[in-house]
Amino acid sequence: MDETILTLLVLAMLMPLAGTVLLLCAGRMIGDRAGWVATSLLGFSFLCCVTIWGMWPDRGHRVLALYNWLPITADGAGFLEVGLFLDSLGVAMMAMVSGIAALVHLYSIGYMRGDPRYTRFFAYLSLFTFSMMGIVISPSLIQLLVFWELVGLTSYLLIGFWYEKRAPQLACRKAFIMNRVGDAGFLIGLGILFAQLGGHLLLPATEGMLMADGNHIKSMIGALAATEAAGQVASSHAGLNDWLGLGSTGWLSLAGLGLFCGAVGKSAQFPLHTWLPDAMEGPTPVSSIVHSATMVAAGVFLTARIYPILTPEARLVIASIGLITLVMAALMALVMTDIKRVLAYSTLSQLGYMVVALGVGAWGYALFHLITHAFFKCCLFQCAGSVIHAAHHEQDMRRYGGLGRKMPWTAAAFGICVLAISGAAIPLTTLGLSGFYSKDGIIAGAFNFGFGISGQWAPGWLFWFLPLLVAYLTPLYMARAFALTFMGRPRVESVHQHAHEAPPSMLIPQLALAVMAIISGWMLWKPMIEASQPVMQVMGIQSFAWLHEPGNPGMKAAHAWLLQGAGWIIPLAFGLWWYRDGLGRASRVAESWAVRPIHRALLNKLYFDVVYDRLISGMVVAQSRILDWIDRRIVDGLVNRTAHLGSDLATATGRFDRDVIDRSLDGAAESVLQAGGVLRTTQAGRVRIYVLGIFVAILLVLIVVLASFLPIWRASAPSAAATGRPVIWTFESDFVSGHRHASGSLGDSIPFSAKEESINP
């Protein structure tokens, strides 16, 4: 069984990689068929993943292969490992990633047609898929980091795919650097864990895996449990804890938050969120997979993977970060007019939900939402791509309107996903679209957490109130996008005139994803939550039984609002009505004195970009200029000045030589001068003096330094000479004997060798 799974997994991983290599090496030969080649490879990969899911035996977890990669101990026996690892979470993620990737590849065939770098696009996209799969199957943090950076690279390449234009250039650089800022935190967290756990960087979920040598592999969790149990945390980690002054788990909080920094960068959480909206400069298929469905969810995935090492303090920080992102992004989504940016902020907001879910302990629902969100958000972006494609690359929703009649299928798919992301369900039942199942669980978790801590901590109520509030905002801003794009009268004739329904290669993936957006929640809810149980068990996560049964009394508060319909119908209906014929009504409100400053701030993305670009990045560049100046003027200036000093000294010596010695030794000097003349012709004359000066200076240094050592040699030498025999009882002689007897049998030249008589009682 394991062998089959391993083979399938390797095949599933190799397909996209093969696609990349093939397209990069033989792209010219493949030409226009590149899209179909890559898509079919991905389709095959998807089949493999689905087969694995079908075969997945006991919903357990198994390490399928483990290899030594980087040596970390002096004896060369300790290694950081890489390998292939699957658990039920990984199986679901693999199927989701490969399935969506296959659909996006298919979609891109239509969308990217005619692009001069058509082949390269598919090469990058396949490489991205490979890297994303690499993250999913990582058994260790180090491998996760490797693929983590690789998805970052492909994201960079894909955002900057149209690099001739200025905006994508800046956007891709920004994305990479923002991610690197997060990664610096990741590295620090990794370093702390590495030092404190003695180099065990395997993920907590891999514990108890099927390895021949069970002792060799220790998971972090195991190591931690052992030290905690023995009460040794304080002692073995005392150094860092004392320095931090954070109590006995301070180091662990720091390590967890360090790793979470990486997630903040990748999942574009506050305060590193600014790159994601800009990343929309990339082709829309890229936005649909990289910047909404998969890569940005990698941060959530990482946080879920390291969940057991997150201390309560760390989780509170994580929940707060998620909360800020959640609200901020939802508000921004409400004012943006670029269709892709609205979706980007919506992505941020939904990622915020997932992060909050992890922070409040709704572990399984965070991942469930990750999967459902991948379907409907990918579909939304594809629909947006179809609209942009149809509207001749017009992305401003103010210039859309009435496109629903021209492209009904796209509008339908978009509409379904609007319902899905809103968490729509049939009132008074537990039947709903995918977003309902996952978001409902998250909000229930937030209620549980928020009510739990609001007693102890005053702002605690925010943890349940804000997720609920945003659950109302989500239908509103999505309805706004839908209404502005598809409803009402056409606002700009030129855009509307030539608009057309998307070609089949784009429409089919859209509709497939829309179907998934409808059924995935209902279909996957049980398997996902059930599947997460053993994983949670291994990782030592408490599972809340009430979280898994909608309608349970524990969820009453949440369901009162969401299940019974008011939660989504009212804001959605209001949104559709309010924006039915453009932004007219809304802009009147926005111009009112009370709303105007807020509206302006939101339109300017709360001035984060200003602060980052002008202030921080400006400061870094200024700093680099200053250091460069210091380097040229001061550091190098000192070097040159020293050299000049040497040459001046040499000139003086030369003058002395010429005026004093030269005159007395005429003949010899003559020849020296001649030789000098020869040298002078080859080098501008200065060189000789330069070299001479340096040489004199060096000689002086040599003499001074050696002279300072002289006492040492003098002190040891005469003692040997004076006694006239080899000095035995000095440390020098011990060197001799020590060396000779290094193998262990010490001669009687050692003072304490006669130990038996004198010391043994």
Add this chain to the structure above:
Amino acid sequence: MSLLLNFMIFLPAIGGLLCLAAPGGRQARSLAFWVTVVTLAMSLMLVAAFDYSAAGPQFETAVPWISAINVEYRTGVDGLSLSLVVLTTGLALLGLLASWNIEKSPKVYFSLYLFLLTGMLGVFLALDLFLFYVFFEISLVPMYFLIGIWGGPRREYAAIKFFLFTLAGSICLLIVMLGLYLVTPQAVGKNTWVMVASSTSSDRGSEAVPATLVDERVRRMFAGPRFDLERWNEAAGDESGRELIDALRLDDRSESTEAVKAVLAEQLRLRGEAGLGQWLAEFTQAVLIEGRKPLALPVEVGEANLDDRYWSVLLVDQARGGRYWVFAQWAFWLSLIAFLIKLPSVPFHTWLPDAHVEAPTPISMILAGVLLKMGGYAMMRITWPYFPDAAIVFWHLVAGLGVLAILYGAFCAMAQTDWKKLVAYSSVSHMGYVTLGIAVMTASGWNGAYFQMIGHGVSSAMMFFLVGVIYERSHHRDLDRLGGLWTRFPAFGGWSMVGFFAAMGLPGLCGFIGEILVLLGTFDAASPGAIGAGSVGLVYVYGALAACGVILTAGYILWMFQRVYMGRPREEYHDYAPISRREYLIMGVLGVAAIVLGIVPMLVFVMTRATFAGMLASMGVG
């Protein structure tokens, strides 16, 4: 095999002489080509014949050379030098291909190029300090002329600066060598230049540990600042420490032995057997520096590990004023400066940007790819094994220098508008990881520092070549006057990405391995027993700063990449000659090497494993 090894060192020199006698430039070129090919083949034969489980040097040759001062011609290869030798011969061939179109006196050029190769190989393969020094200097001279004659407009300034800078370092090294020469009689009975690594040095036994200058345990006596006797006495509550020291101070050996025995017997009577063990352990601990790994100490007095002379000799040195310790500190710093200049490290780095900017492309490749590595190699080969205790005492200063270099080099790189200068400063930054990794003295740190040298050898050579390819066509390197090259040269752009992103430390490429291991190794220095255990905060600050270095690296590389490769192609690109096959070959080989090393780093570690284990153990870490 040892014959082959020596032949490999001198074959290029012989080829260099023949080049001068060649009838014309083309003949000299093909001669040089075949010589480098054969050298590369011989280095690969060494790899094939190498015993990967042995720690010490292999294929050793030891022939008396200057008997009057005990200089030997001693060569050999071990895990520390093997991969650097392959790097050298490989880059030499690629550099030669890159110099295919040299027009200015090609005979002299190729002859000097081959002499340079001999010098570089000699540095990595010499096992006698004197011989090492000779090769260290020999490699300097051809480089001086290669920059000074075939370089850019300010070549003379750059060449002299390079020469004098390195010469100043060499003088520091010379002082250390003389000191070591004078001190070795006290260690091994005669003046010698034999390097600590040599497996057959002097009258060594059959132990597996490398022969250090002095016996491994005895050597620990140099371990630290002056012993505070008063404080120890105070803590112990009596004058026993002073008594013991006084006893040790007696000149007559038997008297001294008796006196020490008396003191110990007194202590045994007072404290009992266990108490005496404890007392000795405390005494020994007290003279150790903070953060030193606890040693296996003579606790069982019944078995009387008193013949563990470690502490006794330590006491003797302390009693005599720690004279060797003074020398060790001086020698550590002097030799460190010599090699930090070569590496180069801030603040001794300013020769590097000038030399690189002026040097012709192939020479830049060799300079960055191999010559800089001599600094790191020599630190690992000479400075640390000879003076590990000074290295432990001053680790925070040296590591601080490394961190400074990482950040400072990255900042300076960011400010450059000259493409080649940017790459040169990136070398300063990357070599900072080498300094840091060596200084923290952890296994990961050393592995990382070493791999960083190999990885940087590949990536920097590639970067300089990429710059050279464009410079040959554009005749300028101004970043603001480039842009859109990716569209003009798509495949070149792809390879460029490999080269520059390898330098950026992207996983899957060679730059990542060194960086991540050095980072992890730095944090590891805070774990109990490692050298930073006493100053955890400092370790974490260093680690965090080095981790932040990756942001700056991404900053300057991506900004450069954007300015050079992205955007619309310029008009004048149409006149640029297409990239030739020879150029693709060089890029391809380096690019594939960068990828392969990044994915299978064990290719290097398998060579270093046994040697590093021995070295780290002999330094008391690991």
